[in-house]
Amino acid sequence: MKAIGFKKSFDLKETNEFEELDLPIPEPSRREILVNVKAASINPVDTKLRTTNEGEFKVLGYDAVGVVEAVGDEVELFHVGDEVYYSGSNMRQGSNAEYQLVDERLVGIKPEHLSYAETAALPLTALTAFEALIEGLSISTNPEDNKDKKLLIINGAGGVGSIATQIAKNLGLTVITTASRKETRRWSEEMGADIVLNHKHHLLDELKAHKINEVDYIFNTHSSDAYFNVMAEMIKPRGRIVALVNFMDKVNLNLLKDKSVTFSFEFMFTRPKYETDDMQAHHEYLRKLTYLLDRGTIKTTLHTKLKGLSVESVTEAHRLIEEGKTIGKIVIEY
Amino acid sequence: MKAIGFKKSFDLKETNEFEELDLPIPEPSRREILVNVKAASINPVDTKLRTTNEGEFKVLGYDAVGVVEAVGDEVELFHVGDEVYYSGSNMRQGSNAEYQLVDERLVGIKPEHLSYAETAALPLTALTAFEALIEGLSISTNPEDNKDKKLLIINGAGGVGSIATQIAKNLGLTVITTASRKETRRWSEEMGADIVLNHKHHLLDELKAHKINEVDYIFNTHSSDAYFNVMAEMIKPRGRIVALVNFMDKVNLNLLKDKSVTFSFEFMFTRPKYETDDMQAHHEYLRKLTYLLDRGTIKTTLHTKLKGLSVESVTEAHRLIEEGKTIGKIVIEY
Structure with a gap:
C-alpha cells in the first residue's frame, strides 16, 4: 500500500523529508479494524509530531474516513463494507496511507449525507x-x-x-x-x-x-x-x-x-494513549456527531480540499497549517 | 455586646493584640439576620486573616451557631427564635462576638440532635x-x-x-x-x-x-x-x-x-465575596448537611472544646491551629 511519511523530524522551511513508501497492508487483530482510507484531514498535531518525532518511518494523519476492509476476531461494532470515520490514536501509524488499523472503540459510522472530504474534516476536532x-x-x-x-x-x-x-x-x-x-x-x-x-x-x-x-x-x-x-x-x-x-x-x-x-x-489522545476503560466514549461521541450531521443541525468545517494522497498534498497541508492562518479544516481526498 | 478582635495584624509567637471591646449590637437590613451567637469554631482562615489584615477593629470567626434575634425586611427563610448555623462571609465582621449579622442565603437551620458546640464545628468545612x-x-x-x-x-x-x-x-x-x-x-x-x-x-x-x-x-x-x-x-x-x-x-x-x-x-468565600446569583447554594448545602446529621449518617467533627468567649479562648484556639497538629475541629462555646 502507498504511505506518505518521514524518518527524521524536519523543519519544512529548510527541507522536506516526506517520502512515499510501499508498505505491506497491516492485518487487524482483536478489536482492530482495517480501513481503506478515502480522505484524511491535517491538524496542528501533525505538524507538531513532524517536528518532535524521531526514528522509524512514521506515517502521520489523525483524521480519516474510509471503508472497513477486514476486522479482528473480537470486533463487535462494525462489519466489512461499513463506511466509518475516526481520529484514532497517536500511538499508531496514521491515516496518510491507503490502509490503516484502528481500534473499533474509537470509530463511528460515517454520516450518510456528507462526502468523504466533508466527513474527514471532523472527527479529531x-x-x-x-x-x-x-x-x-x-x-x-x-x-x-x-x-x-x-x-x-x-x-x-x-x-x-x-x-x-x-x-x-x-x-x-x-x-x-x-x-x-x-x-x-x-x-x-x-x-x-x-x-x-x-x-x-x-x-x-x-x-x-x-x-x-x-x-x-x-x-x-x-x-x-x-x-x-x-x-x-x-x-x-x-x-x-x-x-x-x-x-x-x-x-x-x-x-x-x-x-x-x-x-x-483537553488532550483528545488521552483515552487512546492510556487505553482507558471508557475509550469507547469516542465511538459514542461520533455516533452523536453523525446524528447531528445527518439532521443538518451542524455542518462540516471543511474549508480547503487537496486532491490525491502524495508527498505534494501532505506537504502542502503541513505548510498551510504552519502559516497559522487556516480557516476551518484542510482535507486531502485520496 | 462583647466582641473579641484586633486592630493590627500580629504574630502570636511575639505578641498578642487580641482585645475585648464593647460594640453596639448591629441592626439587620434587607436579607440580613441578626444572630445571638452560642458557639463558634476557629479555622485556618482565622489565623491567616489575623496575619494579613490591617486597619479597623476586626472581629474574626467564620463558623457560628446561634438564635435568630431579629430579621431584615426582605428576609424569607428564617424567623426570630430559629436556631441556625452558618459560615458567613469573609467580607463582614466575624462570629467572635455576642451578636453577628449574616445574609440569610448563607444560613441553615441547626440540626436538632446536635449541641451548639457540635454544630459550630461544621459549616465552613x-x-x-x-x-x-x-x-x-x-x-x-x-x-x-x-x-x-x-x-x-x-x-x-x-x-x-x-x-x-x-x-x-x-x-x-x-x-x-x-x-x-x-x-x-x-x-x-x-x-x-x-x-x-x-x-x-x-x-x-x-x-x-x-x-x-x-x-x-x-x-x-x-x-x-x-x-x-x-x-x-x-x-x-x-x-x-x-x-x-x-x-x-x-x-x-x-x-x-x-x-x-x-x-x-475551592475557596468557600467565593460566593459570599462576589455575592453570586447562586449564593443561596450555601443555604441548600446546609439543609442537606442538617438532614445527614439528624439522621446520624454523618457526625460532628468536634475534637477540642474551649469554654467562654474571651481573649484567652480565642488566643488559645489560634495557637492550636498554628501548631498545625489539630485533629478535627476546635470550638469555643460562648
Whole structure:
C-alpha cells in the first residue's frame, strides 16, 4: 500500500523529508479494524509530531474516513463494507496511507449525507470539542440548563473553534468567539457565533463593549500563555476554563483561587494513549456527531480540499497549517 | 455586646493584640439576620486573616451557631427564635462576638440532635467539602455512579478532611486519606476512611502497596506546592484534582496535560465575596448537611472544646491551629 511519511523530524522551511513508501497492508487483530482510507484531514498535531518525532518511518494523519476492509476476531461494532470515520490514536501509524488499523472503540459510522472530504474534516476536532465542553467544562447536555450561560471560544475560526461553536450552540449556550480578519469573523459567524470579539484588542474591553462583564465558560483553543491572565479576569466566580495547548512558562495558578475557578486540559489522545476503560466514549461521541450531521443541525468545517494522497498534498497541508492562518479544516481526498 | 478582635495584624509567637471591646449590637437590613451567637469554631482562615489584615477593629470567626434575634425586611427563610448555623462571609465582621449579622442565603437551620458546640464545628468545612466534591470534582450526587470511584483526601484528619471523608462515603466513593500519627490515623478511620496512607512516605508507593495504581479524584486540603507533582502522578487519565491552598511558587501545569486532568481551586468565600446569583447554594448545602446529621449518617467533627468567649479562648484556639497538629475541629462555646 502507498504511505506518505518521514524518518527524521524536519523543519519544512529548510527541507522536506516526506517520502512515499510501499508498505505491506497491516492485518487487524482483536478489536482492530482495517480501513481503506478515502480522505484524511491535517491538524496542528501533525505538524507538531513532524517536528518532535524521531526514528522509524512514521506515517502521520489523525483524521480519516474510509471503508472497513477486514476486522479482528473480537470486533463487535462494525462489519466489512461499513463506511466509518475516526481520529484514532497517536500511538499508531496514521491515516496518510491507503490502509490503516484502528481500534473499533474509537470509530463511528460515517454520516450518510456528507462526502468523504466533508466527513474527514471532523472527527479529531469534534471529539476534542465534545470532551472539552462536556467533560472539561462540565457543561450540561440538556440545553434547558444552559440558556443563561455564556461560553467564550478563543480562536473561533480554527478547526476546533469552528466545530465547538456549532456543538455549543446545539447545547443551548450563548457563544462568543474571537477572530480579527474579515474572513475569519464571517466564518465564525457562519458557524453560529453570537458575538465575535477582536483578539487584536483587550478581550475584556471587547466583551464589555457588548455589556457583558464575565463569562461562565472559556474554551481556549489558542496559546495558553498569551490568554491566561485575561481568562482569569473574564471568567465568572466558580467558572470553568479548558485549554488545548501546553504552556511555555510556569503558571501563576493562584489567579484562579479567589473565584474558585476550574482549569482543565483537553488532550483528545488521552483515552487512546492510556487505553482507558471508557475509550469507547469516542465511538459514542461520533455516533452523536453523525446524528447531528445527518439532521443538518451542524455542518462540516471543511474549508480547503487537496486532491490525491502524495508527498505534494501532505506537504502542502503541513505548510498551510504552519502559516497559522487556516480557516476551518484542510482535507486531502485520496 | 462583647466582641473579641484586633486592630493590627500580629504574630502570636511575639505578641498578642487580641482585645475585648464593647460594640453596639448591629441592626439587620434587607436579607440580613441578626444572630445571638452560642458557639463558634476557629479555622485556618482565622489565623491567616489575623496575619494579613490591617486597619479597623476586626472581629474574626467564620463558623457560628446561634438564635435568630431579629430579621431584615426582605428576609424569607428564617424567623426570630430559629436556631441556625452558618459560615458567613469573609467580607463582614466575624462570629467572635455576642451578636453577628449574616445574609440569610448563607444560613441553615441547626440540626436538632446536635449541641451548639457540635454544630459550630461544621459549616465552613462542610460547605468547603460539598463545593469541592460536587462542584470542583464534579462528583455525581447519585451514589450508584460512584461505586467504582476512588477519592484521595490529603490530610484526612484535618477539619475539612474529616467532614469530606464522611460526605464522600455518603456519596458512595472509596475514600483513601493520608495521616501519619497513630491518633490521626485512628481519627481518619473513625471518619470513615477505607485506607489511610502515611504521608511521611511517597504517596504513590503507599498507594501501590494497596494494589491501587491511580485514583479518580484528589482533594488536597494541605500544601498545594508539596503535593502537586505526586498528584499529577497518582491521578487517573481524565481525573480531577481540587485544592484549597494558594501556591507559593508558579506551577508546571503541563504535568496535567497528557492525562487531560482538571484542576480546581475551592475557596468557600467565593460566593459570599462576589455575592453570586447562586449564593443561596450555601443555604441548600446546609439543609442537606442538617438532614445527614439528624439522621446520624454523618457526625460532628468536634475534637477540642474551649469554654467562654474571651481573649484567652480565642488566643488559645489560634495557637492550636498554628501548631498545625489539630485533629478535627476546635470550638469555643460562648
